[in-house]
Amino acid sequence: MPSHVANINADFKGKDxxxxxxxxxxxxDIVLDEADAMAExxxxxxxxxxxxxxxxxxxxxxxxxxxFLSFEAAAKRLGALTIATQGVEYSSISxxxxxxxxxxxxxxxxxxxxxxxxxxxxxAAAAAVSEVPVINGGDGNGEHPTxxxxxxxxxxxxxxxxxxxxxxxxxxLKNGRTVHSLARLLSLYGAxxxxxxxxxxxxxxxxxxEIAPLSEQYQxxxxxxxxxxxxxxxxxRVQKERFLPEGGLFKEIRARRAYDKLKDSYLIDKQVMKKAxxxxxLAHPLPRVNEIATExxxxxxxxxxxxxxxxxxxxxxxxxxxxxxxxxxxx
Amino acid sequence: MPSHVANINADFKGKDxxxxxxxxxxxxDIVLDEADAMAExxxxxxxxxxxxxxxxxxxxxxxxxxxFLSFEAAAKRLGALTIATQGVEYSSISxxxxxxxxxxxxxxxxxxxxxxxxxxxxxAAAAAVSEVPVINGGDGNGEHPTxxxxxxxxxxxxxxxxxxxxxxxxxxLKNGRTVHSLARLLSLYGAxxxxxxxxxxxxxxxxxxEIAPLSEQYQxxxxxxxxxxxxxxxxxRVQKERFLPEGGLFKEIRARRAYDKLKDSYLIDKQVMKKAxxxxxLAHPLPRVNEIATExxxxxxxxxxxxxxxxxxxxxxxxxxxxxxxxxxxx
Amino acid sequence: MPSHVANINADFKGKDxxxxxxxxxxxxDIVLDEADAMAExxxxxxxxxxxxxxxxxxxxxxxxxxxFLSFEAAAKRLGALTIATQGVEYSSISxxxxxxxxxxxxxxxxxxxxxxxxxxxxxAAAAAVSEVPVINGGDGNGEHPTxxxxxxxxxxxxxxxxxxxxxxxxxxLKNGRTVHSLARLLSLYGAxxxxxxxxxxxxxxxxxxEIAPLSEQYQxxxxxxxxxxxxxxxxxRVQKERFLPEGGLFKEIRARRAYDKLKDSYLIDKQVMKKAxxxxxLAHPLPRVNEIATExxxxxxxxxxxxxxxxxxxxxxxxxxxxxxxxxxxx
Numbered sequence: 001m002p003s004h005v006a007n008i009n010a011d012f013k014g015k016d017x018x019x020x021x022x023x024x025x026x027x028x029d030i031v032l033d034e035a036d037a038m039a040e041x042x043x044x045x046x047x048x049x050x051x052x053x054x055x056x057x058x059x060x061x062x063x064x065x066x067x068f069l070s071f072e073a074a075a076k077r078l079g080a081l082t083i084a085t086q087g088v089e090y091s092s093i094s095x096x097x098x099x100x101x102x103x104x105x106x107x108x109x110x111x112x113x114x115x116x117x118x119x120x121x122x123x124a125a126a127a128a129v130s131e132v133p134v135i136n137g138g139d140g141n142g143e144h145p146t147x148x149x150x151x152x153x154x155x156x157x158x159x160x161x162x163x164x165x166x167x168x169x170x171x172x173l174k175n176g177r178t179v180h181s182l183a184r185l186l187s188l189y190g191a192x193x194x195x196x197x198x199x200x201x202x203x204x205x206x207x208x209x210e211i212a213p214l215s216e217q218y219q220x221x222x223x224x225x226x227x228x229x230x231x232x233x234x235x236x237r238v239q240k241e242r243f244l245p246e247g248g249l250f251k252e253i254r255a256r257r258a259y260d261k262l263k264d265s266y267l268i269d270k271q272v273m274k275k276a277x278x279x280x281x282l283a284h285p286l287p288r289v290n291e292i293a294t295e296x297x298x299x300x301x302x303x304x305x306x307x308x309x310x311x312x313x314x315x316x317x318x319x320x321x322x323x324x325x326x327x328x329x330x331x
Numbered sequence: 332m333p334s335h336v337a338n339i340n341a342d343f344k345g346k347d348x349x350x351x352x353x354x355x356x357x358x359x360d361i362v363l364d365e366a367d368a369m370a371e372x373x374x375x376x377x378x379x380x381x382x383x384x385x386x387x388x389x390x391x392x393x394x395x396x397x398x399f400l401s402f403e404a405a406a407k408r409l410g411a412l413t414i415a416t417q418g419v420e421y422s423s424i425s426x427x428x429x430x431x432x433x434x435x436x437x438x439x440x441x442x443x444x445x446x447x448x449x450x451x452x453x454x455a456a457a458a459a460v461s462e463v464p465v466i467n468g469g470d471g472n473g474e475h476p477t478x479x480x481x482x483x484x485x486x487x488x489x490x491x492x493x494x495x496x497x498x499x500x501x502x503x504l505k506n507g508r509t510v511h512s513l514a515r516l517l518s519l520y521g522a523x524x525x526x527x528x529x530x531x532x533x534x535x536x537x538x539x540x541e542i543a544p545l546s547e548q549y550q551x552x553x554x555x556x557x558x559x560x561x562x563x564x565x566x567x568r569v570q571k572e573r574f575l576p577e578g579g580l581f582k583e584i585r586a587r588r589a590y591d592k593l594k595d596s597y598l599i600d601k602q603v604m605k606k607a608x609x610x611x612x613l614a615h616p617l618p619r620v621n622e623i624a625t626e627x628x629x630x631x632x633x634x635x636x637x638x639x640x641x642x643x644x645x646x647x648x649x650x651x652x653x654x655x656x657x658x659x660x661x662x
Numbered sequence: 663m664p665s666h667v668a669n670i671n672a673d674f675k676g677k678d679x680x681x682x683x684x685x686x687x688x689x690x691d692i693v694l695d696e697a698d699a700m701a702e703x704x705x706x707x708x709x710x711x712x713x714x715x716x717x718x719x720x721x722x723x724x725x726x727x728x729x730f731l732s733f734e735a736a737a738k739r740l741g742a743l744t745i746a747t748q749g750v751e752y753s754s755i756s757x758x759x760x761x762x763x764x765x766x767x768x769x770x771x772x773x774x775x776x777x778x779x780x781x782x783x784x785x786a787a788a789a790a791v792s793e794v795p796v797i798n799g800g801d802g803n804g805e806h807p808t809x810x811x812x813x814x815x816x817x818x819x820x821x822x823x824x825x826x827x828x829x830x831x832x833x834x835l836k837n838g839r840t841v842h843s844l845a846r847l848l849s850l851y852g853a854x855x856x857x858x859x860x861x862x863x864x865x866x867x868x869x870x871x872e873i874a875p876l877s878e879q880y881q882x883x884x885x886x887x888x889x890x891x892x893x894x895x896x897x898x899r900v901q902k903e904r905f906l907p908e909g910g911l912f913k914e915i916r917a918r919r920a921y922d923k924l925k926d927s928y929l930i931d932k933q934v935m936k937k938a939x940x941x942x943x944l945a946h947p948l949p950r951v952n953e954i955a956t957e958x959x960x961x962x963x964x965x966x967x968x969x970x971x972x973x974x975x976x977x978x979x980x981x982x983x984x985x986x987x988x989x990x991x992x993x
Binding site for chain 2: 714715716717719743745747758759760762763764766767768770771772
């Protein structure tokens, strides 16, 4: 991680949230506990005035209704004002301004900045110049730390315990930034992780090597090998936008073929879920295209819509923590 | 109407607002009275904290500054937080997600959802999966119930009485969803309705048949036949976007010709209004293109800008009613 | 200026803010003092409830993240609700509505309207029909009064005194609306102004003539002539969007060549700044493209990022003043 990105070590105040690499297990526990406290507060009172003297800027340079609304709702539920912008065409960037200049502008208006940007490394570049904390809301094929924390919060809410889980990840494990971050977090709790994907979309060796000291890992192309003994089945979208070719018509045709072939592989439906355990969790970071059949939406094991609330609570928790005011302290 | 869309029967709490078909006359009276109370509150105090623990999501998948700002202002004037998104390109839909999945996501953040969407039936599809009330903010060529209630509120504010009106509707009565909804509501109060349009844009037979038991109706191509005896002259925009051809260059050329021919028919100007009564109301759902000459804007009979405030009050009233907290009860 | 645009004469309440021509020196002093009070309030308490019964509409029909967020933050820091729209494609204008009709709609929702629009004269056209005060947030190649006030506030904050300054303006002085407005304001305080630009981008004669009674002015193509004796070096962006040709391929090619040639002229870097005074201010309205080298960002004379906060304070001050409630009066 960039040298200016600090480890958390139980001290969130003023820190940027860039990557799951910043977190040790204690840090993750703190976030999940704070998110739980937020859930209680929201259920009891709807909103709080914890951050009501602060301004949160949500800068989204890439389409993402779900993450945008989640950060907006999180900040507003804590009483913060938000200023927001969606879409690169409204930005100074379209006039040739650098991201760094934009951030140095926005930090004058805001106490915290969330940045969603299509380029890897953009969040780190923003954090490097910003005097206020920056949260990485997804930087292209790079990191998406709040999503991985969201997944973990949802799993803990469902299973109460996140130690020593047997987790199976399915789909595009090469380009799916969420599975990279999630694998790291799960390893902190001693998970055994199965990777199910075609070879060309396998989990990168760098990630596998990184978490090898903490987690048993197993790679296969065949979901049947592992489904029966899985606690959490984590299915990912095959992301069309990550198949964008770098140039040339042939490359584009090849990319489309690869996309078409893969988007239907590993479709999870009732038939597949018959082989899964009764108390297994079926998860997906959303949006899904057709990786999980809608016939499973009412299956009690389907947990993908639960993630949405977890996402809001986790983001509320992070906003509170990096601004040095936890709801646990207040109440 | 879809089977899951419930009749109101004076009980709004938790109900979706999909179509004017849900309303009997008593229901309309309740909305108009609540809107009146909202107008009083806004004039006296600017805003209320009636819904200050709630979050309203305004999802606009179609260009509509007017309706968007109206719903935003309505929710905010009642103290609700709003989370909003405008334009399909920022949506998960552009990544292939279904509307149903989007709604199941947004309901986790919000207590009420307003949906504006270009496809007929989209609002009903959203309501079918949502656990929180959904308001149809216009679904393409389908329904736009809050606009029809807005028109009726404006008429009542001007005339004090909405029973037994003589109403003349002019323009594209085939594709104008607002006139369909408004005709239904007016019939509840025994209106006589004149339809003035070219034959190919006449009021659909299904609507005419539906309200025949309640309203006298008369069709003509000639505004002169009816203008002198009209209480409310309701002029509609000839909507270019409803002329979109389904395919083929010939179809497109034909559609453009039809649009050009019709957009200038029935232009209302000073000359035309000389034949109208002194206490007639000239109404239009806005935006207008050139159906009403601007030389009429200062005519005391011109009521089209009045509709804007009525729209905010009606939407405030509906938000209060479906959340089970009317301002009448609070004060 | 249009006849309906009123001079301020120390009475801001209910006035439109269209052009720096409305201001005499006393008016500018009032704005700057109110902005100072806003800065104090924000630093002490974050926000105020001064305008908490008001709604501010921010209508942005042109890309401008910086100005948009500044107006949003300004209104929200004063407790006002905001309703906002960005981008022409979401507007009624795309359905053929006139700007005047849009304004007559929005004034029903809002107590103040800010308009950013690509066409010269649009703000005045809006103000002509609006019953609520309109602030010109930039109308194409026309005026941008809040930016000029922002620049002046930044200069006064840095230098404490704004009388009799020696100011050098560099770059595209023909098309840069900000330098036109700023030159007028500076002349009220007896500034000597140097204009450094290629001949084809010189300060328009109309402006030079207008302020000649108040300011000494000097034109040159050579920055070296004047830099050593400059208190404020004001560098402007060469605006690509102002080079848009009116038609024809040849015109487009010529326009691009002219843009490419000019955008790199007068690059300010360390080498250039060696010749400037120790206590000189280096300013830029932002966004910059490459007019100022980033190697200067940490030079203590670099003041361009200071302008951002000044912009928020000035807009807060104006919102308070035109709504007849100054923070000075409240505290």
